[in-house]
Amino acid sequence: xxxPASRTRKxxxxxxxxxxxxxxxxxxxxxxxxxxxxxxxxxxxxxxxAIGFNIxxxxxxxxxxGHAAFLGIGSYTAVWSFKLLTMNVIPAVIFGTVLSGLxxxxxxxxxLRRSGIYFSILTLAFAxxxxxxxxxxxxxxxxxxxxxxxxxxxxxxVDAMLGVEVTEGLPSTNLFGLEMSGYPGFYFCAVMLIIxxxxxxxxxxxxxxxKLLAIKSNQMRMGYTGYNTRPYLxxxxxxxxxxxxxxxxxxxxxxxxxxAERMQxxxxxxxxxxxxxxxxxxxxxxILGAGLIKYFENIFSSYNEQVLHEIFAFLPDFMENxxxxxxxxxxxxxxxxxxxxxxVIVVTFLPGGLMEGxxxxxxxxxxxxxxxxxADGKAST
Amino acid sequence: MDAFILQILNxxxxxxxxxxxxxxxxxxxxxxxxxxxxHGALFMLGSFCAxxxxxxxxxSERVKDPAVKFFDAYKEQPYLEIWFGETGTTIIQxxxxxxxxxxxxxxxxFGVIMERGxxxxxxxxxxxxxxxxxxxxxxxxxxxxxxxxxxxPIPQAAPPIVAGSADIGSWIGLGEAVVYPWWxxxxxxxxxxxxGSVFAFLQFTTWGMVVRxxxxxxxxxxxxxxxxxxxxxxxxxxxxxxAGMAGVMYSPILPPDYNMGMDFLVLSFVVVxxxxxxxxxxxxxxxxxxxxxQSFSSMNEVKELLPGIDQVIIYLVAxxxxxxxxxxxxxxxxxxxx
Numbered sequence: 001x002x003x004p005a006s007r008t009r010k011x012x013x014x015x016x017x018x019x020x021x022x023x024x025x026x027x028x029x030x031x032x033x034x035x036x037x038x039x040x041x042x043x044x045x046x047x048x049x050a051i052g053f054n055i056x057x058x059x060x061x062x063x064x065x066g067h068a069a070f071l072g073i074g075s076y077t078a079v080w081s082f083k084l085l086t087m088n089v090i091p092a093v094i095f096g097t098v099l100s101g102l103x104x105x106x107x108x109x110x111x112l113r114r115s116g117i118y119f120s121i122l123t124l125a126f127a128x129x130x131x132x133x134x135x136x137x138x139x140x141x142x143x144x145x146x147x148x149x150x151x152x153x154x155x156x157x158v159d160a161m162l163g164v165e166v167t168e169g170l171p172s173t174n175l176f177g178l179e180m181s182g183y184p185g186f187y188f189c190a191v192m193l194i195i196x197x198x199x200x201x202x203x204x205x206x207x208x209x210x211k212l213l214a215i216k217s218n219q220m221r222m223g224y225t226g227y228n229t230r231p232y233l234x235x236x237x238x239x240x241x242x243x244x245x246x247x248x249x250x251x252x253x254x255x256x257x258x259x260a261e262r263m264q265x266x267x268x269x270x271x272x273x274x275x276x277x278x279x280x281x282x283x284x285x286x287i288l289g290a291g292l293i294k295y296f297e298n299i300f301s302s303y304n305e306q307v308l309h310e311i312f313a314f315l316p317d318f319m320e321n322x323x324x325x326x327x328x329x330x331x332x333x334x335x336x337x338x339x340x341x342x343x344v345i346v347v348t349f350l351p352g353g354l355m356e357g358x359x360x361x362x363x364x365x366x367x368x369x370x371x372x373x374x375a376d377g378k379a380s381t
Numbered sequence: 382m383d384a385f386i387l388q389i390l391n392x393x394x395x396x397x398x399x400x401x402x403x404x405x406x407x408x409x410x411x412x413x414x415x416x417x418x419x420h421g422a423l424f425m426l427g428s429f430c431a432x433x434x435x436x437x438x439x440x441s442e443r444v445k446d447p448a449v450k451f452f453d454a455y456k457e458q459p460y461l462e463i464w465f466g467e468t469g470t471t472i473i474q475x476x477x478x479x480x481x482x483x484x485x486x487x488x489x490x491f492g493v494i495m496e497r498g499x500x501x502x503x504x505x506x507x508x509x510x511x512x513x514x515x516x517x518x519x520x521x522x523x524x525x526x527x528x529x530x531x532x533x534p535i536p537q538a539a540p541p542i543v544a545g546s547a548d549i550g551s552w553i554g555l556g557e558a559v560v561y562p563w564w565x566x567x568x569x570x571x572x573x574x575x576x577g578s579v580f581a582f583l584q585f586t587t588w589g590m591v592v593r594x595x596x597x598x599x600x601x602x603x604x605x606x607x608x609x610x611x612x613x614x615x616x617x618x619x620x621x622x623x624a625g626m627a628g629v630m631y632s633p634i635l636p637p638d639y640n641m642g643m644d645f646l647v648l649s650f651v652v653v654x655x656x657x658x659x660x661x662x663x664x665x666x667x668x669x670x671x672x673x674x675q676s677f678s679s680m681n682e683v684k685e686l687l688p689g690i691d692q693v694i695i696y697l698v699a700x701x702x703x704x705x706x707x708x709x710x711x712x713x714x715x716x717x718x719x
Contacts, residue, residue: 132689132692344514
């Protein structure tokens with residue numbers, strides 16, 4: 001497919017702006033109090049997760065309720081790579097992504113035989129199976145409830161072969177010697193996010209992406225025109241599973257442990273919410289959604305009664321107490337309540353997510369300006 | 382043979398819970414066409430009706446303990462005991478069955494409000510959005526319960542008169558080994574009663590007939606001058622009541638915590654899909670079947686043969702059924718084909 005030159009240029013600008021925005025996150029997020037490495041890493045990682053989920057849900061309309069399984073597989077694989085081979089993060093990320101991809105081929109091949117709610121239930125069933133197995137029989141691999149952790153006695157064969165000196169405490173993950181904690185860790189994830197975004201942009205603009213969209217709008221018609229839709233769906237499913245695996249292995253890179261709760265279906269629900277909140281089928285939306293949810297999770301869950309009292313200290317005493325009473329159930333421990341309420345409100349009133357909201361705001365403003373213009377025109381004639 | 386019967390009985394009680402929840406899910410789906418992910422939360426709310434009533438009954442006062450003579454000891458004595466003596470104690474012991482009376486109006490009201498306030502706006506929306514909004518609602522309900530009652534399970538006691546086990550083995554001449562807790566037996570009978578009455582209600586009353594007609598062809602029923610929407614709303618309330626009653630009766634078996642609804646919901650959905658979307662009989666049959674399968678797979682002999690099978694059996698069955706019989710075991714043609 002030939003692409004209009006203006007569109008390619010627009011995409012290039014988008015890519016440049018996106019890259020700049022991601023790399024300068026520590027600067028422009030500083031006023032919000034979110035500019036510390038741990039949270040920034042989460043933004044980037046869950047951004048990748050949501051972009052990948054959007055490739056499946058946004059383009060094909062297939063709602064998977066089991067994507068957390070791939071996140072978990074990615075994490076476990078990465079930690080095993082740290083344990084057995086080397087603390088270098090490159091192999092961990094590659095193995096995590098590839099293995100998730102393989103599992104996605106298997107699960108996708110079976111689940112994609114059905115569509116609609118049946119597909120959702122099938123993916124959910126597979127994710128729950130993985131979760132239950134990780135907790136019970138697979139304990140030798142997953143270390144059950146404790147979660148998989150690094151040990152001093154781990155083999156690390158490649159590191160040993162290369163003669164990496166053995167440290168006193170647990171070794172940390174590194175990129176050829178550069179430790180992957182704090183800002184270096186964030187920049188590693190950020191580069192991954194930029195690559196992930198670029199691939200997703202290319203998929204969106206490609207004939208393949210168009211075919212996926214065609215499947216979403218009318219799968220039967222696609223069939224009549226002679227396309228066998230299943231291979232396309234499977235490819236989309238596998239790509240999206242690999243994104244989840246990449247995100248999972250990055251979680252292990254920034255914090256080398258893996259637990260089964262990462263695969264629970266609430267985790268699958270979380271990525272759905274991120275995508276919906278940002279805007280299904282949009283390029284930037286899922287990343288925005290992921291960032292917002294992780295931000296709120298961090299900020300809201302750290303608030304407690306005392307902080308609330310400080311916030312409302314400017315009010316008269318009785319008002320202050322009322323406001324604290326109103327907001328207290330929604331912060332700290334009760335942050336999930338906010339999340340659930342957000343879920344309901346967004347789906348009810350703004351099914352297109354934040355991007356839809358922005359678009360609506362823009363049309364409201366442009367319409368107003370147009371009205372102004374036409375009024376001017378009348379006056380002049 | 383003894384072990385066999387025991388496993389079937391064990392499976393039936395879990396299966397009955399699945400069946401009751403799945404029945405509600407199917408009813409809601411068949412009438413309103415809505416996929417309700419908050420149905421598990423309704424089950425959980427039912428359980429917490431029992432917890433609340435128990436809490437209300439045991440509101441107590443600190444009184445001096447007359448049994449301790451040497452120093453001043455205090456104990457908490459519920460007002461009910463202070464006011465009514467022995468009768469009060471009995472009332473407290475019967476809090477679980479009594480809370481059925483509380484749960485029915487509360488759940489009916491809650492179901493109707495939920496349908497009118499939220500679900501109503503989602504009839505024509507895609508299934509994905511229905512799933513998402515009800516999922517959000519389930520989280521909200523769960524968190525409210527958690528904020529109110531705490532995160533720990535709160536054990537509920539069955540009335541002491543049914544505390545022991547029924548010696549089922551000797552009833553049917555199988556020896557002493559087959560014993561089964563009385564409460565579970567009551568729970569089973571109760572489930573059968575509820576399932577039977579729901580079916581009878583839909584099958585043998587005019588009201589139920591109209592509802593079934595509406596499930597077939599909503600438009601025509603509407604054209605005949607019947608307010609089918611109102612009936613469907615009531616059906617939603619009814620489904621909520623069924624889930625709530627199941628929750629109440631299940632509370633002595635599984636101590637209620639805020640998360641129990643979610644665990645049951647996922648399984649009940651699998652049950653609905655295995656039974657066939659929109660088929661009431663299928664939901665019940667699949668619920669019992671999967672419950673029994675689960676209980677068999679957790680036998681030690683089976684676990685030795687296939688480690689971990691007890692954890693995944695239900696999902697495995699679901700995968701196989703969906704691939705072999707896409708409409709589910711009892712699914713009809715034309716219902717949720719896509």
